Amino acid sequence: MQKLYTPAGEALAGIPWNDYPRPRLVREDWLCLNGDWEFSCGGRTETIRVPFCPESLLSGVDRLVPPGEEMLYRRRFTLPADWAGKRILLHFGAVSRIAVVRLNGVTVAVHDNGYLPFEAEVTAQLRPGENELTVRAVNDLSPKHPWGKQRQARGGMWYTPVSGIWQTVWLEAVPETYIRGLSVETGDTWAEITADGVSDGTVTLDGRDHPLSGGRVHIDLDDPIPWSPEDPYLYRFTVTAGADRVSSYFALRTLTVAEYGGIPRLCLNGRPYFFHGVLDQGYWSDGLYTPASPEGFEEDIRAMKALGFNTLRKHIKLEPQRFYYDCDRLGMIVFQDMVNCGKYAYLRDTALPTLGFLKHRDDTLHTDPETRQNFLRAMEETVLTLREHPCICLWTVFNEGWGQFLADDAYRRLRELDRTRFIDTTSGWFHQKKSDVDSLHIYFQKLHFGRESRPQLLSEFGGWCYKLPEHSYNLRKTYGYRQYADRETFLRELRALYDGQVIPLARQGLCGAIYTQLSDVEDETNGFLTYDRRARKAEPQELAYIADRLREAVKP
Numbered sequence: 001m002q003k004l005y006t007p008a009g010e011a012l013a014g015i016p017w018n019d020y021p022r023p024r025l026v027r028e029d030w031l032c033l034n035g036d037w038e039f040s041c042g043g044r045t046e047t048i049r050v051p052f053c054p055e056s057l058l059s060g061v062d063r064l065v066p067p068g069e070e071m072l073y074r075r076r077f078t079l080p081a082d083w084a085g086k087r088i089l090l091h092f093g094a095v096s097r098i099a100v101v102r103l104n105g106v107t108v109a110v111h112d113n114g115y116l117p118f119e120a121e122v123t124a125q126l127r128p129g130e131n132e133l134t135v136r137a138v139n140d141l142s143p144k145h146p147w148g149k150q151r152q153a154r155g156g157m158w159y160t161p162v163s164g165i166w167q168t169v170w171l172e173a174v175p176e177t178y179i180r181g182l183s184v185e186t187g188d189t190w191a192e193i194t195a196d197g198v199s200d201g202t203v204t205l206d207g208r209d210h211p212l213s214g215g216r217v218h219i220d221l222d223d224p225i226p227w228s229p230e231d232p233y234l235y236r237f238t239v240t241a242g243a244d245r246v247s248s249y250f251a252l253r254t255l256t257v258a259e260y261g262g263i264p265r266l267c268l269n270g271r272p273y274f275f276h277g278v279l280d281q282g283y284w285s286d287g288l289y290t291p292a293s294p295e296g297f298e299e300d301i302r303a304m305k306a307l308g309f310n311t312l313r314k315h316i317k318l319e320p321q322r323f324y325y326d327c328d329r330l331g332m333i334v335f336q337d338m339v340n341c342g343k344y345a346y347l348r349d350t351a352l353p354t355l356g357f358l359k360h361r362d363d364t365l366h367t368d369p370e371t372r373q374n375f376l377r378a379m380e381e382t383v384l385t386l387r388e389h390p391c392i393c394l395w396t397v398f399n400e401g402w403g404q405f406l407a408d409d410a411y412r413r414l415r416e417l418d419r420t421r422f423i424d425t426t427s428g429w430f431h432q433k434k435s436d437v438d439s440l441h442i443y444f445q446k447l448h449f450g451r452e453s454r455p456q457l458l459s460e461f462g463g464w465c466y467k468l469p470e471h472s473y474n475l476r477k478t479y480g481y482r483q484y485a486d487r488e489t490f491l492r493e494l495r496a497l498y499d500g501q502v503i504p505l506a507r508q509g510l511c512g513a514i515y516t517q518l519s520d521v522e523d524e525t526n527g528f529l530t531y532d533r534r535a536r537k538a539e540p541q542e543l544a545y546i547a548d549r550l551r552e553a554v555k556p
Helices: 295-306 321-330 346-354 369-386 407-417 487-508 540-553
Strands: 030-032 035-041 044-050 071-078 087-092 098-103 106-111 118-121 130-138 169-174 181-186 190-196 201-205 208-212 216-220 235-241 244-250 255-260 263-268 275-280 311-314 333-337 392-399 422-427 438-442 456-462 464-466 482-484 510-516
Touching (some): 044 071, 087 098, 087 106, 106 118, 181 244, 190 201, 190 235, 201 216, 208 216, 263 510, 275 333, 275 540, 311 510, 321 333, 369 392, 369 407, 392 407, 407 422, 422 438, 422 456, 456 487, 464 487, 482 487, 487 510, 487 540
Parallel strands (some): 275 311, 275 510, 311 333, 333 392, 392 422, 438 456, 456 510
Antiparallel strands (some): 030 169, 035 044, 035 071, 071 130, 087 118, 087 169, 098 106, 098 130, 181 190, 190 216, 201 235, 235 244
């Protein structure tokens, strides 16, 4: 296998990911704990660069951690002098999968989801001068918990596992009474802001102060500007409550279903909108789950926007808050997948349904109560963690039956959590009754609609490979759904696919199409970008016209 650095990874210096990690609730007093940590695993003690997993090049360790093997992280830190007298919160963006966190020998947090953030107040465990922080982590790849596309024996559509710390570790100082969180509910012309943890204070928006009452304020907006990929307008505001002050933002955008000419359409801000997107696995050649720098997200988003795309389907993975913020501010819609639990079977879950068999089975297969409970708990925490990001316009619950159970009940639970977004309950096949879209995956057949009368979504298609060996991870194997030896043929047939099938279907009622995929990943060479992000397989002038035709196709 070739070791491939991204340009940013090759130039990495200083403390990695030393940017404020929570853009929707920003404070001045924070301390980044990324950088060099002591790392012990498998009888070896060495230095690891956090927040990169030990399997990655950028970590400096660059080796697989066997499932179930314990990793021990250790580092020391001293608090800034001006934090004296304040409450101190310790944050982890994500640790895969089980984490036991100790500060000065005292356990302060235990967490068992490898994709979600967690925090602990550690004021009482701190001491003057130097403090010691340790993390014991185990990635057991248990199917009873969210596991994504990780596999110890990687290959094909399965990727190198990610163990241990893979997002930012940081501290922040807060006053005795502080703003614990912000939520914003919006309409076409108004916003209602709620500050959790405080009753009184002031929201400052567009130079005007609005008093909080019971931690809440309703603000009517003059000349409201809706958010869209074409105009990603954000309303930025600050909240001051006693000694605490935070900054944040919100956006106005509505998502509805309406009929035009008897055709159900997905609408953004009251108008039919075509969700022209790509599948985004969120893997990088040198950092695996974590790009070399936060700018890696922006570069991917801008590259896809340049090709005319307005949507990323974030596939079976959650990202740091920075990714969603960049989509918010740059104007990129996100279709967010839940991360799967449950055992996977290739014949049952992929091969036969792809060929047209077993697509309409029931969904009672995954019966383990612990697995079900863990999935539902993770689904709820995912929504609560990400729902303030306007870029997210659709939640995907189950993908191709991976861990699927009682999908209609999952839809109802998710709808109670979020009444503002579209829900794709069963992406691909094994459809049940409850979903906002009829969602198909089509790789080896002519593109077509499903059987149902609800809005039609092609949530995966394409996956065509054009391999650039000098930028490819695996020179011996290639995984994809059609292979091309030269760029000209690849682009000619790709354009013909959109011109001859996607655009005509959009005129007839197709509401969105997600091409596989944004970048190559390990054996897969079906991306618009290579795995190392050093080369692109299409230029904007070659594909951007497709977006214009799709916009015209859905105009009422």
